[in-house]
Amino acid sequence: MNAMKIRAEQADDYAAIRQLNELAFGRSQEADLVEALRDSDLDVISLVAIAPVADSVPQDAGAIVGHLLFSPVTITPTIAPPLVNPIKIAGLGPIAVLPALQRRGIGSQLIQAGLEQCRQQGYDAIVVLGNPQFYQRFGFATASLKQLQCEYDVPEELFMVVELQPNSLAACSGMIRYAPAFANV
Numbered sequence: 001m002n003a004m005k006i007r008a009e010q011a012d013d014y015a016a017i018r019q020l021n022e023l024a025f026g027r028s029q030e031a032d033l034v035e036a037l038r039d040s041d042l043d044v045i046s047l048v049a050i051a052p053v054a055d056s057v058p059q060d061a062g063a064i065v066g067h068l069l070f071s072p073v074t075i076t077p078t079i080a081p082p083l084v085n086p087i088k089i090a091g092l093g094p095i096a097v098l099p100a101l102q103r104r105g106i107g108s109q110l111i112q113a114g115l116e117q118c119r120q121q122g123y124d125a126i127v128v129l130g131n132p133q134f135y136q137r138f139g140f141a142t143a144s145l146k147q148l149q150c151e152y153d154v155p156e157e158l159f160m161v162v163e164l165q166p167n168s169l170a171a172c173s174g175m176i177r178y179a180p181a182f183a184n185v
Contacts, residue, residue, distance in 0.1 A: 037071050
């Protein structure tokens with residue numbers, strides 16, 4: 001897929017983003033999560049991928065074919081006292097690509113653009129729950145190597161982190177907690 005345009009979501013994208021998430025996941029929970037996070041007081045980063053006019057896609061050119069959301073997470077330190085200068089961490093997900101266009105690099109482009117935007121907005125690190133073979137190409141590594149644990153009972157290798165600012169996690173350890181809306185997924 002060439003000349004993919006990635007931009008911040010806009011209010012008139014909401015219905016298309018919901019439909020895309022429902023199609024990509026085959027259920028409504030992720031679409032509900034996106035809406036709940038968007039409606040929260042959290043400072044989310046929500047990006048869409050727009051199909052280039054030249055590509056043949058099973059929709060109109062210029063349609064939203066991918067979506068990615070980052071939301072702030074908190075860390076409960078395992079050692080006291082709490083960090084004097086808490087670090088800023090976001091959670092990546094959900095990420096959705098139109099099923100007919102998956103495995104064409106759209107998700108990768110969204111992640112690269114999203115990580116850069118997070119870096120520009122002062123995030124120190126990003127966590128994700130997902131396939132290690134996919135996320136390692138973006139610099140993610142098992143979070144336990146940085147003394148971070150996930151609040152959810154998931155296999156250790158699926159919970160990963162990438163530092164956007166070098167050594168930002170050096171003096172940090174603890175439990176990563178997602179926004180309450182994640183408990184419903």
